[in-house]
Amino acid sequence: MPDNPDPAASRRTLRRELRRLREARGWSHHDAGATLNWAPNKLLHIENGVVGIVPTDLTTLLDAYGVHDRGHVEQLFRLAETSRHLPTAAYQAVPPSTIKFWNLRSSAVRVRQLETLLIPGLLQTESYAREVIRAYSTPGLSEEDIESRVSARLDQQALLVRDDRPHLYFLIDEAALLRPVGGREVMRRQLEQLKRLADVPRLSVQMLPLQLGAHSGIRGPFQILEFVDEDFVLYIDDLAGGKTTRDMEHETLEYLSVFWELETVATRPDDLPDVIDRIVAGLAD
Numbered sequence: 001m002p003d004n005p006d007p008a009a010s011r012r013t014l015r016r017e018l019r020r021l022r023e024a025r026g027w028s029h030h031d032a033g034a035t036l037n038w039a040p041n042k043l044l045h046i047e048n049g050v051v052g053i054v055p056t057d058l059t060t061l062l063d064a065y066g067v068h069d070r071g072h073v074e075q076l077f078r079l080a081e082t083s084r085h086l087p088t089a090a091y092q093a094v095p096p097s098t099i100k101f102w103n104l105r106s107s108a109v110r111v112r113q114l115e116t117l118l119i120p121g122l123l124q125t126e127s128y129a130r131e132v133i134r135a136y137s138t139p140g141l142s143e144e145d146i147e148s149r150v151s152a153r154l155d156q157q158a159l160l161v162r163d164d165r166p167h168l169y170f171l172i173d174e175a176a177l178l179r180p181v182g183g184r185e186v187m188r189r190q191l192e193q194l195k196r197l198a199d200v201p202r203l204s205v206q207m208l209p210l211q212l213g214a215h216s217g218i219r220g221p222f223q224i225l226e227f228v229d230e231d232f233v234l235y236i237d238d239l240a241g242g243k244t245t246r247d248m249e250h251e252t253l254e255y256l257s258v259f260w261e262l263e264t265v266a267t268r269p270d271d272l273p274d275v276i277d278r279i280v281a282g283l284a285d
Contacts, residue, residue, distance in 0.1 A: 011049050011083035012107055012164075014076060019047045019228075021065040035064055041231075048227035049107030053080055093148035101235055102156055108166045110226035112259050114217050116173040116208075118181070119190055121153050122160065123170065123197060123205070128190040129153050131182035160200060166226075171217065171262050173208045177279050184283050191283075195276040198269070206266035207275050215265070216258045224256055232256065 022032055022043070029044045036043075043061075045051045053061070058080055062073055083103070105111055113120050118132055133149045159165055177194075180187045197203060208217065223235045234252040267275055 007083050007103060010079045011052070011103055014053075014079040014083060015047045015049050015107060017076065017079075018053075018061065021062075021067060022047075025065055032061075032064065036060060044231055048231050049104055052083060055080070093145040094152050104233065105166075105223075105225055106159060108225040108227055110167045110169070112169045112171075112224045112226070112256070113221070114171045114223075114259060114262065115176055115221045116218060117179070117221065118176050119172065119194070120170050122157055122168070123194060124153065125186070125190045125193050126150060126154060127186045128181055131186060160197070160203065165202060168203045169259075169263075170203075170205045171208060171259065171266055172205065173217065174210045177207065177275075178210075178282075180283070188280055188283055191276050191280050195273050198272045204269040205272050206263060206269055207272070208262060208266050212265060215262065217262050222255055224252065224259065 022029075025032075027035070029041075029047075032043050033039065042051075046053050046057075055077065058077065062068075062076065067073060067076075113122075119128060121129065124132065130146070130150050133153070134146055137146060137149075160168075177191065181190070194205060198205065208215065221237055225233045225235065227233075232249075232252045234255050
């Protein structure tokens, strides 16, 4: 179990080790929670990366699991500490809620994202991302901060090539593909990148055609993160460019139903290259 200075990687390593220790004890989440007198979902959320773990809780948990080896305990505490740090100085320009979301997304087993206006951040080219971030920025944000946010967003795309990456499902409204963000050339390169991504394993991109008219997704973009044991977290973009968490189960399930419904009326993932070729041809007109 190697140390890793990256916060997202440290959190993944920590949550997996805590799960391994619980299972070695022969306990379910319910068993452990009852023993520790914790709320039913507390340990589940810790293991899934939905929340971090404070030192006092980590001490309690390791005592309950019978972990007393000093080196092992110190290593777990280092992982817990590292997971609370920002990964690079560039991230200082990113809203804290967005950083929390990124760390959480890196721990998910499935990510479902609906976008009605723009190409999802994980799929954006550098030029496209820069145009979007500049448009979203609050008045007075410096060019240095804009470039820092661009770099931070592009760093997140390492998720696409990670060996243990989650399954990624994207639904994009055709309006987002037609909107010439940054002009024709920027948009052409962005569309070509989408086409290349069609071959990436565990990544699915579907388009919602304009001919659908009004549909249940036009209320706005959202993302649903799914973790082990079918634990879900709903995220909705806020006006400040950050992320708002919705942790109410019934609301999350409503959005999940919307996503599944839209998947049935969207283009098939295998059709993406043809869809992109048609739109790129239109840019040349």
